[in-house]
Amino acid sequence: MSEFQSDVSSYETTSSNLPAPIDVELSSQGNIFVDWNQLARPANVRHCIIHYRSLNNNQSHTIRVSRKKQNSYLRKTQPGHLYEVHVCAVDSSDRIIAASQCAQIQTRGENEGPxxxxxxxxxxxxxxxxxxxxxxxxxxxxxxxxxxxxxxxxxxxxxxxxxxxxxxxxxxxxxxxxxxxxxxxxxxxxxxxxxxWPGVTIPKTQAICHACKELMISWGDSTSINNGNIESYTLHLYDSKGELLTKVGPNSPECREVWIKDVDKGVYTYILEIKLANSNKSVYSKPTRVECGSDSRLPILTYEYSDSMEKKELTDLAHHLISARDNTKSKTLIDRCEHQLQQILSLLNRYTEKVRINLKIQSNSTEHVLQTYRLIIDGVELDKSIPGTVKQYPLELARRDEPYKLAVSVTPALYGTQSKPISVEASGYLTFFCTHFDQHKSSAGCAYLDTLPCEQQLRRPIHQGLLKVTQAMETIDLYDLRANKTVQVPSFRKERRLTILFFYLNTCVPARHQLTYFADYASHNRGKYIYTSIHYIEKENDKPLHEALSLEGVPMYFVLDFAGRIVWRGRICAQEQVEYNVHMDHILAEVNTIQCPSPDCELCRYCSLTDADLKEDLTEIELKHNLLLQQFFRTRPTKSAGAKENRRQRVVSLKDSTKTMISTQYH
The missing domain is CATH 2.60.40.10 (Immunoglobulins)
Structure with a gap:
């Protein structure tokens, strides 16, 4: 049985039967007992879903149980809260086959408080x-x-x-x-x-100058916060003096771009207003400056990754396996997780042996001159020309840690035109932790595919989480760049706050990423905890830092209590800032022994997974891996010696090309 914060609305219903009644009551320990023995369960039912929502704070929880069970206890409840409970039976596609009525019950209060x-x-x-x-x-x-x-x-x-x-x-x-x-x-x-507080997030905006007097401003999707919705978008455009030139809108919630014509050369500022539905409030984007007119003849270069859907699915499966492995205690299941993780990472490595992208070239020139383009990679212009009629250009790049800088030049260069360079991430491989201190590591890179075999040889798990018994931390000397002095960690302060230590290396790719996440989280949660980021330098102490603190790799986290003892040690596997913040909130709530404040916390689900649930998840992951593996071999057939040349696709390699160094600055 697994329990996690969720919303049952994500399940598609196919049932036309009347809801079945359920019984709810409080046990002697104060837990809610649910009985759904009258719920119909046809042969295609895979499992049952119990969904309960607190009417006090609108937080929802979901429990997934076996189709054979007829009752269960709800343990993640708060004292004095009124809960709404209902049960549904779903098939393998998460479609609701049968559902129960909604029942309400209130838990006992802790005291005489309202x-x-x-x-x-x-x-x-x-x-x-x-x-x-x-x-x-x-x-x-x-x-x-x-x-x-x-x-x-x-x-x-x-x-x-x-x-x-x-x-x-x-x-x-x-x-x-x-x-x-x-x-x-x-x-x-x-x-x-x-x-x-309900509302929506502010999307990212982008401004592009087209032709001589055209300005296009676009924006992405907004995310709903606590069921907030959008009524309309309105764009405000100001001149260099801050005076309003025009207001475009209100536009429909589906609108994602605005074209403004007859724009004179100059500097402008735009603000996107998002009017909230059923509300008098609006949220606004930050004022953004854009220069129009100077780049009217420059080609615009954009790109998109090929195989992005397959890579995303494999990456999600790998993150699921990592989090499940780090939060289970069964040695058998840990070995099975690592075996499947090895397969997923190997297939992901095949997908990312070469970084495959589709370049999109858009010309803004109004001159009726036959033009060609030349690709510029890291300041190196390739001899092979691209016809001006080509709008999409397939490209393969070698995988590396540093991003590529791509641009195109125009021939004939009547105005010395060259597109603005774009940055293309080319690492490709999955990485979130690296055993840099292991001398037997086969690769100097940070791919987790190379780190996993080193982890499997360790005697104890790297991720230990909340420790049953706190550990004394050895005192280390650090140089504080801000205070320009040497300090000791742990330090004993008068204020009673937890200390979060973040260990990293500048040469480590995942450590650099998480250092940005860590700094952003600390800036938005000041005053609650003490945040310290520690860059590893071997000569600062009598013995190497990783030996003194038993660090197997970076990035690594310690949480210290008021006495400077380690209460939590481990790592965080997150793909973006929002997910990182949710994981950090969960860890600190676990240390403080309070309920996790994040309603969509994946770690809550992983921590509550039973062995049976994990075995079921691993079976699903194995099926998905086999399907993706078959799809990989179908889309990448082995090229025979007598195969015809593919004239519809152009592939460029830097290895055999004649290189000409040119300046990458604009003219």
Missing amino acids: RLRVTEATPDYVWLEWKKSDEVHLTDIKMYKLVINGETKVILPSEETRYVVSDGNVGEKYVFQIEMLRKDGKIASSVPIHVT
């Missing part, structure tokens, strides 16, 4: 309601205090049972709590409720 819940959350306001405990009489209550993020917001009379908060900012996290002050001097507080 029971607080969120009845409605919109971008304009959050509606709070509370109810006093049955053990407290109304005449015993002196007043209520509404506390938001640890600060008292307002004092309310004893008869009040609701309050509307209307001054929140979209996307920010708020913690609401009601304190009840009794006439006898006692204070009882409600269970804190975590709410992310």
